[in-house]
Amino acid sequence: GQNIDQPTEMTATEGAIVQINCTYQTSGFNGLFWYQQHAGEAPTFLSYNVLDGLEEKGRFSSFLSRSKGYSYLLLKELQMKDSASYLCAVRDRGSARQLTFGSGTQLTVLP
Amino acid sequence: DVKVTQSSRYLVKRTGEKVFLECVQDMDHENMFWYRQDPGLGLRLIYFSYDVKMKEKGDIPEGYSVSREKKERFSLILESASTNQTSMYLCASSILQGPSTEAFFGQGTRLTVV
Numbered sequence: 001g002q003n004i005d006q007p008t009e010m011t012a013t014e015g016a017i018v019q020i021n022c023t024y025q026t027s028g029f030n031g032l033f034w035y036q037q038h039a040g041e042a043p044t045f046l047s048y049n050v051l052d053g054l055e056e057k058g059r060f061s062s063f064l065s066r067s068k069g070y071s072y073l074l075l076k077e078l079q080m081k082d083s084a085s086y087l088c089a090v091r092d093r094g095s096a097r098q099l100t101f102g103s104g105t106q107l108t109v110l111p
Numbered sequence: 112d113v114k115v116t117q118s119s120r121y122l123v124k125r126t127g128e129k130v131f132l133e134c135v136q137d138m139d140h141e142n143m144f145w146y147r148q149d150p151g152l153g154l155r156l157i158y159f160s161y162d163v164k165m166k167e168k169g170d171i172p173e174g175y176s177v178s179r180e181k182k183e184r185f186s187l188i189l190e191s192a193s194t195n196q197t198s199m200y201l202c203a204s205s206i207l208q209g210p211s212t213e214a215f216f217g218q219g220t221r222l223t224v225v
Contacts, residue, residue, distance in 0.1 A: 008151075033213060042115070042201065042216035043154075087153065098144065098169065099214060103153035 004102035006088050011108045012078055020073045020086050020105045028093030034062050034073045035087040037104070043087055046073070075107075083109045114138070115217035117202050123223045130189040132220050134202030141207035143185035144169075144214065145177065148199040160185055161207060192224045 003025040012018040024032070031050040035043040049055055049064035049071060061074040073086055085106050089099040118133035136143065142161050146154040146169075156169030158177040166177050174196060178186040185204075189196055199221050203214040 004153075040219075042218050044216070045213040048213065089154075098156055098159055100156070100170075101146075101154040103151055 004088055004090055004100060006086075006102040006105045008103065009106045009108070011110060013110050014078055014080060016078050017074065017076050018078060018107065020075070020088075020107065022071045022073070022088035022102060024069050024071070024088070024090045024102075026069075026090055026092050026100075029066060029069075029090065030093040031091040032062075032064055032071050033089040033091070033099060034060075034071075035089060035101075037085045037087060039084070046086075078109050080109050080111065083107060115202055115204055115215050117200075117217040117220050119220050120218060121221050121223075123225060124189075124192050126193060126224055128189075128192045128224075130192045130222065130224075132187040132189075132200055132202075132222070134185045134187070134204075134217055135183050136185075136202075136204040136215070137183065138204060138206075138215065139182065140204035140215075141182070142205045142214075143179065144203040144205075145175075145185065145187045146201045146203065147171070148201055148219070154201065157187065192222075194224050196222065197224045198222060 006022045034046040037043040047062035054063045059076045064071045085104040087104045088102040115136045124130050144159040145157045148154050160166045160179040176188045201219045202217040205212050205214045
């Protein structure tokens with residue numbers, strides 16, 4: 001089975017940097033995903049990590065440490081439109097097709 | 112552009128009714144999924160399918176069934192709706208091969224059972 005933990009809520013200021021953490025426990029890790037979900041909308045894919053290290057994509061970066069069961073999503077130069085829920089999801093080696101999601105972190109960006 | 116379409120954005124049904132939630136994808140994806148999303152619990156997998164007429168139980172299949180008669184369509188069925196099935200239901204699809212392939216989600220159906 002899998003256990004995924006992330007903070008419930010975070011608040012940050014426009015223009016700032018915010019780091020959203022995710023810890024996981026899995027019997028056979030096969031990749032970690034970050035999704036963004038605005039209120040009332042579908043989750044949309046942000047990033048994928050399967051090897052240790054940092055993946056950068058514009059203002060968003062995602063980091064993975066497999067030995068620590070830890071990932072973070074880094075958002076730079078925050079904008080108001082970044083206010084959303086950020087979902088961490090893990091793919092288990094034994095379940096190649098499906099993702100297990102954390103509860104999500106609701107980020108509020110203040111002016 | 113990738114598209115996953117759920118038939119209804121909002122539904123209100125009575126306890127005991129049989130409820131059908133429909134999902135269609137236009138990307139020729141093999142895998143399709145049904146999740147429910149509840150505050151504080153995140154997305155939980157109900158059922159998934161990796162081929163026509165194939166289905167596998169997810170983490171919370173009780174009270175639900177599914178149907179996949181065509182590759183592009185995956186239906187979730189609540190045999191006898193109950194108030195604890197009030198939730199947001201999300202359909203997703205992905206290609207069959209590769210661990211890095213992301214899932215694409217529909218807009219969701221907010222179901223209220225009264």
